[in-house]
Amino acid sequence: MKETRKQFIAASSLGMKFNFLHLQIAFVVAMFFLLMAAYVSREISRTSSSSSRSSSSTEVYDQKKDMINEITSDTTGQTAFSSCDLFSGRWVFDNKSYPLYKGRQCSLMNEELACEMYGRKNLNYQYWRWQPHHCDLPRFDAIDLLEKLRNKRVVYVGDSLNRNQWMSMVCLIESSIPDRPKTLHYNGSLIAFKALEYNVSIDFYWEPMLLESNCDDPTNHRVSERIIRGQSIEKHARNWNDADVLVFNSYIWWRQLKLKILWGSFENVDADRIYEDVEMLKAYEMALTTWFEWLDSHVNRSKTRVFFVSSSPTHNRAEEWGKPKKHKCFYETEPIYEEGYWSMDSDPNMMRLVEKYINKLSSQGFNAQMLNITQLSEYRKDAHPSMHRKFWDQLTHEQLTTPNYHTDCTHWCLPGVPDVWNEFLYAYLLYPPS
Template identity: 30%
Template sequence: MKMGNCSPNPLKEKPQFLFRKVLPKSFYAVLPIALFLLYFYYSSHLTRPPAGEFPNNTPVFIPSSVSSPPRHKGDRKFNETPCDYTNGKWVPDTLDPLYNDTSCGTIKEGRNCRSHGRPDVGYLYWRWKPRKCELPRFNPSAFLAFLGNKHLAFVGDSMARNQLESLLCMLASFASPTLLYSNGDDSEFRRWHFPSHNVNISVYWSPFLVKGIEKHEGYNYNQLYMDFVDERWASDLGLIDMVVLSIGHWYLHPAVYFEGDRVLGCHFCPSLNHTEIGFYGVFRKAFRTALEATIQRKGANGNDIDVVVTTFSPHHFEGEWDKAGACPKILPYEEAERVLEGMDEEMRRSGVEEVEEAKLSAKQHRGKIRIAALDVTKLAMLRPDGHPGPYMHRFPFSNGVQDRVQNDCVHWCLPGPIDTWNEIMMDIMKGWRDQSKDGG
């Protein structure tokens, strides 16, 4: 009997056939496609514009990032070593900001960089990475829960307002605030209410923290009374549960300083017969006066208050302030590129050291007074790309690049790096809450 063809039947030997024949060929067919998709993903989401400056008015396009899972798992326990936020670096981030130029109605026009035509978006996709810990992403619902039934006040100059507006925008991504009142030139005194948590948030214009008369027509210098707190905010301390103090750049202006009826000296006043004493000493004195007034008025009566001092935020002017390209960078500095020194470090040190002195003073009072330095000077110094620059005005190059254009290289775009200030502040508040739970 003649036997038929005895070669293996691939249908009867399906497992061996798949592994030996089909799968290897499929793998080599799919591999190039997978590599191409992987390359496309990383090149479109993690690339940044080349190092350098804005090329005149040439738009710089960076694809917007996709949503990503939370970048941190869990929270630090209170009994762990506190995070040192002062040392770290800015690293690329794929998460979108919590808000944008159209989703928040409280951004001052000069900080709304995207609406004013800033062409690049790379400055939005960086996060601060401390060297030995992680900074949790801002959680608006948790922040409002920390503040429940309390009043938070930002007191200081336009940097205090910049930080306030950043916070309001991040919170508004969860719950919309109601404006209770607005007073003063350029809405210098305002208060908002979050009904969901019965939280009030205010801003008080006080560029010196102490009593001062700002320069005006006929006087080209400020007059500061260093032993008197500015009552425009201090008179409301009885209504405030948490206060953020933030000053700095107004102390660089010409000024005459008083203590009582005596002239201490002045800064940059060659036409006056006063001793030039600079501004470092009086800048430190301003924090001391403000912190002492806060401690005395709250702690002496057994009342509680939380105090945060935001340290000096450096400017990034390169050349003349009204010259095209005054703050042209579009990338953060690497940590090794810049050293914190000179005026920036001196101003930072004043705030930090006065906080430590105030902590000792607060222990002598019955009220629970918690004080912390929000030390942002270094991480701010490393972000020359985050300022409005010429985009403090709408579409400044719509008629071509002009030789003279007003630049803002001091304040921060919203959204922008200053959102990180409030992430750190929230972590400080969480530490206070956990300490209270542990009986501290």
């Protein structure tokens, strides 16, 4: 009996031991699964959080991208990144990121604009960057522009200052495709540059008065009495009516009190030919009216973008910035720092007329802008060729020994100010107004 009881107690004790061991194992297993569940939950949470942050980052990136791409514009040419006026700002000296190309490496450079080649020693004029007050200009990228313009034609139409801007664009592009095929052809008033790989044409067409005139010869046009053939634009316009981008400039040739308007033909001398002396602003508006009417009836609004560059200032009056009158721009090596400086040679009334017709084009469904380069260029008395260019006439001893007598304070050295004008054009083309 005692033995049986002992065995029962032993068996009972053994069972209790096994039950306690099972409880321990169950507890360990439970804790293992609890820890695993916590780990899995944490990883899911981390993944979800990471995904959320990634999604948030993508949204922020997209928002920034939209802000960069969202250039708004009114019809007066006030272009903006988030309502920022690109044309209001200051010049900042920047010899790290400027110039955008080397003048000596532009094989197509016009000798009238190659100031370094023609002996200019102070090259600081190349290192000034235009900084708008409340935003940044997008940095010019020639390859991006060529891709944007693939299979398209750009035509600069106007006078030698527009040719100055065209030459800047050619150098900007050529510097980025130095070893790629390109051509340059001259055909009367038309100069055609082509980047063959992209099938992009960047052309210049000589038309200083917008209308047919006695100044139409691209090389022999030094005339003191300007004569404009009234309402006659077709002779010129048929050379650029297929353009995808038109960049106009017409200002300096109008700067006299009166001009003659011809009602008739230059070719046919007959009794019906009538000349009329017209006050300059009235004649300028007549030309702009004809220009507007031609665009309105001939240009494809859904295809062609129209730009009009405001007047390019001259710096022939050194007394306006406190220097002796005869100095002009010859000795100048720095910009004018007075914000709002405006010379007597720049006519705001002409600019208002251009603005008026740009507004009319926009109201007719055109993608048209005015590039308001006048004020910012007024500051740059330091950036003209002066005597550092090729002169096509043989200079006299007096002219050579008295530089101010024959100095060029109208055109611009390259690299230089016209590169900034093209940066504005680039901003409009790559980030079009909404």
